[in-house]
Structures are given as C-alpha cells and as structure tokens.
Amino acid sequence: MVEKVLVTGGAGYIGAHACKALARAGFLPVTFDNLATGWADAVKWGPLVRGDLMDRASVDAAIAEHCPVAVLHFAALSLVGESMQDPARYWRVNVGGALNLLEACAKAGVRNFVFSSTCATYGDQDGVLLTEETPQRPINAYGGSKLAIELMLRDFGAAHGINHVIFRYFNVAGADPEGEIGEQHHPETHLIPLMLDAVAGKRPALTVFGTDYPTPDGTCVRDYVHVTDLAQAHVLGLQGLLAGRGNGVFCLGTGRGFSVREVIEASRMVTNREVPVVIGDRRAGDAAALVCSTTRALTDLGWDPQHSTLRQMIGDAWAWAQKPGFTS
Numbered sequence: 001m002v003e004k005v006l007v008t009g010g011a012g013y014i015g016a017h018a019c020k021a022l023a024r025a026g027f028l029p030v031t032f033d034n035l036a037t038g039w040a041d042a043v044k045w046g047p048l049v050r051g052d053l054m055d056r057a058s059v060d061a062a063i064a065e066h067c068p069v070a071v072l073h074f075a076a077l078s079l080v081g082e083s084m085q086d087p088a089r090y091w092r093v094n095v096g097g098a099l100n101l102l103e104a105c106a107k108a109g110v111r112n113f114v115f116s117s118t119c120a121t122y123g124d125q126d127g128v129l130l131t132e133e134t135p136q137r138p139i140n141a142y143g144g145s146k147l148a149i150e151l152m153l154r155d156f157g158a159a160h161g162i163n164h165v166i167f168r169y170f171n172v173a174g175a176d177p178e179g180e181i182g183e184q185h186h187p188e189t190h191l192i193p194l195m196l197d198a199v200a201g202k203r204p205a206l207t208v209f210g211t212d213y214p215t216p217d218g219t220c221v222r223d224y225v226h227v228t229d230l231a232q233a234h235v236l237g238l239q240g241l242l243a244g245r246g247n248g249v250f251c252l253g254t255g256r257g258f259s260v261r262e263v264i265e266a267s268r269m270v271t272n273r274e275v276p277v278v279i280g281d282r283r284a285g286d287a288a289a290l291v292c293s294t295t296r297a298l299t300d301l302g303w304d305p306q307h308s309t310l311r312q313m314i315g316d317a318w319a320w321a322q323k324p325g326f327t328s
C-alpha cells in the first residue's frame with residue numbers, strides 16, 4: 001500500500017513542491033491547509049484536507065482518517081517584516097499551530113516529523129558561514145517562533161519518541177522546472193518575484209532595501225536555494241526517518257551568498273531586460289548576510305542540489321511568471 005504523508009501547508013509554495021517530490025518518490029501526500037495563503041490549484045498530487053492547525057479537532061480528524069507514516073510541517077506565517085509589526089500573531093499561529101500538531105501526533109502515534117525551520121533563527125551573525133552548530137539568536141518574531149518549535153520538537157522527541165528532521169531553509173527561490181507550480185503570494189514580498197514583476201512592468205520598480213549594510217556592495221547577502229532541490233531534501237529526510245536513522249538538523253542553502261545587486265544583475269542576464277530599481281531604506285528585521293555551510297546536508301543526507309544556480313532559479317521563476325498562475 002502507498003504510504004501517506006500529511007503535509008501541512010501543502011497548498012503553499014514550498015509545500016506544493018514537496019508534494020510533487022513526495023509523489024515522485026512513491027508517497028501519497030495528503031495536504032492539510034487552511035488556504036489562507038495557499039492555493040487549491042497547487043494541490044495536484046494527493047487529496048486536500050481543508051483545515052486549520054489552530055483547530056485541534058480538525059488536526060486529529062485528518063490524522064485519524066489518513067493514518068500518515070509521517071508529517072511534513074510547512075504551514076506557518078513566514079514574513080519577517082510582518083512578524084516585526086504583529087509579533088503576537090506569529091507567536092500564536094506558528095507556535096500554537098505546531099503545538100496542536102505535535103500533540104495530535106503524540107496522541108495518534110505518528111512518530112516521524114519533518115519541520116521547516118529557517119535561517120532567521122540565527123539572527124545577524126556578522127556574515128560568518130552558518131552551520132547547524134552556530135548559536136541561534138533570532139532578531140525577529142518569525143525566527144523566534146521557529147526556534148521555539150525546534151525546542152518543542154526536542155522535548156516531544158524525548159517524551160513521546162517523535163523522531164524529527166529539522167531543515168533550516170535559507171532563501172528559497174525558483175519554480176518547478178516543469179512549470180506545473182510556482183511561487184504566488186498575495187501580497188508578494190520576496191525579492192525575486194518582485195523583481196520579475198518590475199521587469200514585466202507589473203510594478204513600477206523594485207525597491208532595494210538598504211545599501212549601507214556591511215557587505216561588499218552595501219546590499220544584503222542571501223543564500224538562494226532552488227525550491228525543487230529543497231523539496232528533494234525533504235524526501236531524503238523522510239526516507240532517513242523511515243529507515244530509522246534518527247533525528248537530524250540540516251541547513252539547506254548552497255554555501256554561496258549573493259547580494260541584492262548581484263541578483264538584479266543576474267536577472268538582467270536571464271531576461272535580457274533592465275530591472276527598474278529605486279533605492280529605499282533598510283527593512284526592519286533584515287540581517288546583513290545569511291549564508292550556510294552545506295557540508296552536513298551533502299554528506300549526511302546525501303543531498304545533491306541540481307538546480308540551485310542563480311541563473312536557473314531566476315529562469316524558472318521567470319518562466320512561471322509568464323503563466324496565468326493559480327486562481328483558487
């Protein structure tokens with residue numbers, strides 16, 4: 001029988017790409033999503049359960065109906081700027097939702113859990129190459145809420161035997177190279193889709209958030225990773241858990257940072273069009289540079305990212321931007 005995996009946030013950008021990768025690996029992804037920011041159209045590889053993690057009964061019901069071998073937990077609020085303006089919402093939804101989900105797993109005997117954490121748990125660390133061992137010092141409520149869930153997992157693991165893999169994502173970008181799904185947020189806040197909107201004339205310009213950071217060209221440096229590579233890491237993490245390899249924490253990036261100006265330059269090369277740019281102030285909560293070491297993910301997980309060049313990430317996002325997008 002095909003093994004089911006409960007995917008919270010499976011209708012969202014990263015969750016949907018993970019569902020595609022899971023299906024390709026022989027699992028049946030069961031999406032659990034409230035469709036607050038996700039899209040029913042993006043759920044193509046298994047059933048959609050419309051439910052909210054804040055509603056414990058709907059979580060229990062989904063687990064009881066589908067008996068998943070594992071949970072992949074993507075559903076969360078994930079905008080740094082918004083988390084600075086409304087921290088209560090981030091703490092309530094992210095931590096409260098994860099707590100409900102973990103309690104439901106403990107009660108139902110779901111023993112394998114893959115969690116989407118973030119480089120935002122590190123805070124600003126003077127541009128050092130971040131590893132899984134780097135002390136975490138979040139500087140925004142989003143990162144704080146994700147770190148709290150990492151700690152929650154440690155405790156649930158010890159008390160209830162929930163084996164877990166924690167992935168700390170760096171900057172996820174691009175779209176399905178086969179064009180079936182891609183990034184679509186309302187409102188959009190991420191650099192690459194905003195930049196491509198400006199290129200396509202859907203927005204007047206891209207605002208560069210700060211040019212006075214202590215980085216080589218003064219703009220923020222980020223480690224961009226292709227969403228399809230990231231999704232594949234989840235399959236490997238899940239297979240490791242099911243094979244009994246135990247808990248793990250992995251940074252998912254490429255080990256190479258690019259500044260906002262470098263991303264703009266790469267876009268010019270890929271699209272053959274200029275990016276209209278205005279220079280703005282720094283955005284609250286942004287760290288100057290976030291780049292990770294890939295050693296552990298490559299070695300211990302056997303991860304082999306194939307798509308994570310800036311050229312392909314921008315190219316796939318650009319191809320997706322030409323499509324009509326999701327409507328429901």
Ligand SMILES: O=c1ccn([C@@H]2O[C@H](COP(=O)(O)OP(=O)(O)O[C@H]3O[C@H](CO)[C@H](O)[C@H](O)[C@H]3O)[C@@H](O)[C@H]2O)c(=O)[nH]1
Pocket residue numbers: 078079080118119120169170171172189190191192194206207208209210220221222260283286290
């Ligand atoms: O209009 C924009 C949008 C972004 N940026 C800059 O581009 C870089 C990337 O910004 P994104 O908003 O695309 O990504 P973030 O680095 O803020 O966020 C990403 O990393 C975060 C951790 O820091 C979270 O994990 C979050 O979910 C994830 O999207 C940042 O330096 C940002 O200041 C701009 O200059 N102009």
